Amino acid sequence: MSTNNRQILFTIEGGAAVTALAPPGETLLETARKAGVDIDAPCSGNGTCGKCRVRLLEGTVEGEVPRHISPEEYTDGWRLACSIKPTSDLKVGVPASAGAFKSRIKVTDLSEGRERVAFDALGKDLDELGYRGDSGIETVALTLTPPALDDAMADRERLLAQYTETRGAEAELGIFALRKLPQTLRESNFSIICVVRKGESRDVILDVLPASAGVEPVLPGLAIDIGTTTVAMVLTNLRDGKLLAGGSGGNGQIRFGADVISRIIASTKKGGLERLRNAVMEDTILPLIAEICGKVGIEPTAIYRAVMAGNTTMAHLFTGVYADFLRLEPYVPAFFHKEGFRSIDLGLSLNPDAEVLLAPNIGSYVGGDITAGVLSSGIYKKETFSLFVDLGTNGELVLGNQDLLMSCACSAGPAFEGGDISCGMRATDGAIEACSIDADTMEPTVSIIGGAGQKAAGLCGSGLIDTIGELFRCQIINAKGKIIRDGKRISRDEYGAASYVLAEGVALNETDIDSFIRAKGAIFSAIRTMMAIMDFSIDGIEEVFVAGGIGSGINVEKAIRIGMFPKIPLEKYHYIGNTSLTGAYAMVNSAGAAAKVSEIAQSMTYLELSSHPSYMDEFVAACFLPHTDEALFA
C-alpha cells in the first residue's frame, strides 16, 4: 500500500508550505490534520458544514461535487477537503481563513490596580466567593551554616535539617529545587527562601530563591478553563489572590471538529489521543502560558499550583486518558476526580512538582467546568432555588439550592460560540455582539467588539441571540425561522434560499437560523424537563445565573422573546461570565474552595436527558419561535 502514497504540498495563503504523504483512501482533510495544517471543519469531515474549502492547484482527485461549491468555484479549483481523495500528487492552496478559527492568543496585563477589569470578566472576586489565602503554598526563610572541610554535609541534608529545626516538620525537595539548590545557596550566601507546599506527612520544597531583605516573592498560581472552543487562563499571586495577567486563545483541537463527539472519535484513531492532547497542549496551552508569563516577567517554572476546569471530554484529552467510552453507552468516564497530578505528569511547563488539580466531573457530559461554575455561581449555598445555565459548546444546566443540586447537559451545539453558523465566530475583535433592527426599514444597528472603526467579521453568541430576537420581533422571520419579508437587506441565492445581510460579508441564512432554533430549543426543553422531574413550577425559581463566554453578556429580554429562557421577571436573571475560569481561580487560591467543589460534585445528581421519555417531545415543541405553546411566553 505504501508505494501508492501521494505527496501533497499544502501552500497556506500568506504563509508556510507543508509537505505531507497521503496513504490511499485518506481524505485530504485527514492528511491535513496529521500534517498539522489548520483547516476549519466544524462538522468534522461529514461534508455538511462546507467550511473546509481548499483550492486544487495541481493534480487529480476523486470525490463528489458538494452542494457548498458553485460550478464557477469548481472550475476555479475549489473543493471541500473532507470530500476528496488524491489520485495523484497534489498541490493544494489553503486560504488563510481556513485557519482563522485558531484565533490569535490574547494576553492582558492585570497587575497595577487593573484587577477590576479582570474581576468583571471573571464575574466574582475571591472575597465574594468567601475564600482566600489557603492555597497551601507558603514561603519559609532559612539561613544555613555554610559547609567547611570539617563539616562537609551535603546541601540537601543541610537544608532539610535546618528546615525541620525551624518548622518542626519533615520536608523533601522537588527535582526543580534540588537542581537549583547548590548555586542558589552560594549566590545567596546560604540565606534562602523556600517555596513550600504544605503536606500532611511531609512538606515539599518546590523552589529555592535567594533571600532579599524585606521582599516577599510573588507566588504565581494558574487557573485554566479549557473550553471546547476557547481556552482561557489567569495568573494569580497565591499570596494574596491578586490577578497578575490573563489570556485566551482558540482550542487547537478545533481542527478535529467543533464538538466533543468529533474530538473523541478523532482521538480513538491510531496516534489520535496523543494528537488531540498535543493540539490543546502544544498549540494552545503551552504558548498561552509562555505569553502570560512573559507579560509579567516570570518563568513558567515559577508557577507553583494550577487548577484546570473543563468539560469531561476536555479533562480526558488534556490528561491523555482514553475517552471513547464517554460517548458509548453507558457513558462512563475514566475518572470523575483525580488527586495528585503534577505538572510533569501532564507535560505542562510549570514547576515540575506543582500540583495540578482538575475540577471534578460528575458524568460524561457534566464536567469540571460545571462543578467549578456552580461554586462561582453561589447557588449551592442559597436557601432559595436557582437555575444555573452555562452556554458553551454544549449547554449545561443546574437547578437547586443548598440541599439539592440536579444537573443535565443538552447538545445545544456550538452555536453560542460561533460554530455551526455560516457567519458565526467567537467573541473576539470583529464580532457583532449586539444588534437591534428597525421594524420598518429592516436596517440593523450593530455593536462590534474592538470598538470604533472595527469592520464586522461575523456574529458571536450574544449577537446571534440579539439578531434572531430582532428578526422575529420585526416579523422578518416567522415562528419556523423562515424569512418572510423582502427588501434591501434580504438576499436570495439561485435556489431561492434567503439570507438577512447584517454587514458586508456577514449574512444570516435560514440554515443558520434553523441551527440556532435547535440550540435554543435544546436548552429550553432541558429546563422544562428538569423542572417537570422536580415537580417544580417556574415561580419556584428565585434567580437564574447565565454563564459562558458568549460576548457582551446576554440580552435576556430577547432570549425570552425567542423562547430560549423561561418568562420570568428580567431582574431575576444575572449574567455572570466565565464561571468555569472563576471557579478554577478560586480553587487555585484556596484548598477550601477546591474541597467545596469536590463536595458539590459529590452531592450533585446527574440527569441523562436522552433516557427521559418526555424530553424528545419537549424538544420538538421548543423548536419554534418562541414555542408551539405560545402561552408560555405570553
Add this chain to the structure above:
Amino acid sequence: MSTNNRQILFTIEGGAAVTALAPPGETLLETARKAGVDIDAPCSGNGTCGKCRVRLLEGTVEGEVPRHISPEEYTDGWRLACSIKPTSDLKVGVPASAGAFKSRIKVTDLSEGRERVAFDALGKDLDELGYRGDSGIETVALTLTPPALDDAMADRERLLAQYTETRGAEAELGIFALRKLPQTLRESNFSIICVVRKGESRDVILDVLPASAGVEPVLPGLAIDIGTTTVAMVLTNLRDGKLLAGGSGGNGQIRFGADVISRIIASTKKGGLERLRNAVMEDTILPLIAEICGKVGIEPTAIYRAVMAGNTTMAHLFTGVYADFLRLEPYVPAFFHKEGFRSIDLGLSLNPDAEVLLAPNIGSYVGGDITAGVLSSGIYKKETFSLFVDLGTNGELVLGNQDLLMSCACSAGPAFEGGDISCGMRATDGAIEACSIDADTMEPTVSIIGGAGQKAAGLCGSGLIDTIGELFRCQIINAKGKIIRDGKRISRDEYGAASYVLAEGVALNETDIDSFIRAKGAIFSAIRTMMAIMDFSIDGIEEVFVAGGIGSGINVEKAIRIGMFPKIPLEKYHYIGNTSLTGAYAMVNSAGAAAKVSEIAQSMTYLELSSHPSYMDEFVAACFLPHTDEALFA
C-alpha cells in the same frame, strides 16, 4: 561575533556527515562535542593524550603543531581537534576509531536457566546477600462490577472502591495506569490485575493488566550501574529476584573527558549540564533499556522499580543537578541521598510513576557505587576486618567491619578501564585480558576476550596489570618503568622512546607504563595511609575484596609483585566483580537491602586523603616497582 561563525562539515568515516556552526574562538573539539560528533578525548582537550585526531580536508585553521602528530601526518592533514580553531569554513574527516570508545551496547538474555552466568558476573546472588522479595511491588487481582446506565460510576472511582474493599487500604492510580484503565477494563471484561507499589499511607497502582487465569505477570525491575566509563544494567523479576537480561555500553559522556573532573567542568558551561545529562541518558541509558527490554519482549513502561548506583559525580549529572561544588573546596555534594525520584522526573522511559532509588553518596568522591558495593561485599557484617577495593575510573577503598567502616578515594585515573593508556580499552571483545611473558625470548602469550580467532585490539585493566607485572618480572622494565632490554618485541621511535609490542597495533610505551605506575601507586599509598590512621598492621586484614569491571578478574600475584596490593597471602584475596551493579540489584529487589545501604552510608566515615599530611610522601614512595621500600614486598 555571530557573523564570523564558521561552518564545519564533519565527515565520519564509514558513516554520516554532520554540519555545525563554530563561533570564533571555539576549538574544533568543542564544536564537535556540541554537534554530537563523537571524538575521543580522554584528557578533555588539554592537548596531552593525543587521541582526538582528525583530518583537515578543506579550509584553514590556527593552532600549534602538537607532539602527537608527525611531520608526515601533518602534511597529510592530520591535526588534534582540541588544539585547532577554524579560520575559514572547514571540511573535516573523522576516523571511525575516534568514536570507538563509545562501544557497542551488548545485551544478554539471562532467562531460561542461564542465571548462573549472570550471577557469576554479579559476584553474588540474592540468597547470599540475604535479601529477597520485599521490593514493595505486588499484584492485586480485582474483578469489578461492570457499569450500567443506572450505575455510571467512573472507572477510577469504581476501581479504587473495589481495591479498598478487597485490600483494606487506600490507593491512587498513577498516570500510566489511569491512561490505560478504560480499555484494559473492557478488554478484560472488568477482571484485572493491578501492579501496586505498597505505601505507608496509600498504595499506588502503577499498571493495570488484563487477568489471565493462572498467569502471574512478570514484575520487571531494573538495576543500573553508571560507571564513569561503562554503564551496566540488569533486568530482574521483582517477584522472585530472577535475572531476565543484562547489558552494558560505554558511557556517552566520555567525549567530555575520561575523568569526573573533566565532566564536571564541561557541565558548568552554558547548556553543559543538560548536554552531560543527555550524553549518558539519551546516548547510553535509554538505548540500553530499549535493547534489554526488546530482548525479553517487554515495554520499558513495564519496569516498575529501578535502582541506580554510581559515583557522586555520575549521580549528579544523571539527575541533572549542578555538580561544580563537588570539585571545589570544601567538596560538598548537592545531595547524599534523595527519596522519591520517579522515572518521569529523571526522563527515564520506565513506568512514569516507577520509583527510582539512588544508592546514597557519602562524599564528593565516595558515592553510591561504593555504598552499594559494600553491601555486596558483605564486609559490613563481619567481625573481622576486611579491605574493599573498587578499581574503576577512580580507585575507592573501604576498610572496616561490622562496627566501623572508613572509606577514601584516590585519583587512580582511568588506567584500569583502559583510559590514559595508548592501547587501553574496556574489557570487551578484542581486549587482551591476561598475559604472560617468556623471560628469555620476551615473547608474550595473551588471552583475548571474544575467544578463538579474535584479533587483539588493546589492553583492558586485568591485561595491563598482567603485562606490567610480567615485564617487571622479566626485567624488561626497571623499577622506574623504563624499558631496559632490546629485542624483536621492543620498538623505538625516532626520539628513542621505547614500546613493548604485544601484538600487531598493540604496544605499551613508557608513558603508558608511567601512567599505570601512578595509578597503582595511588591505590597502594591510599591503603597505607588509611591503615596508618587506623593504627592497623597488614596482619589485621583478614580478607581483601577486589571489585571492578576490569576483565577476567585480577591476577593478584602479579598485582602484589608490582606493588599495587599489599603482600598478604593470596587466599585472602577475592575478586568479586561489579559490586555496584550487584548492590543495585539487591536494592531493587529488596527494600530491606536499600535500607541497609542507607545504614551503611550513615555509618561510614570518609577520609579526605589530600588533606592528610603523610599521603603525598606515601604516594611518591609507591611510584616505583614495586616500591621504594622493597622490604614491603620481600
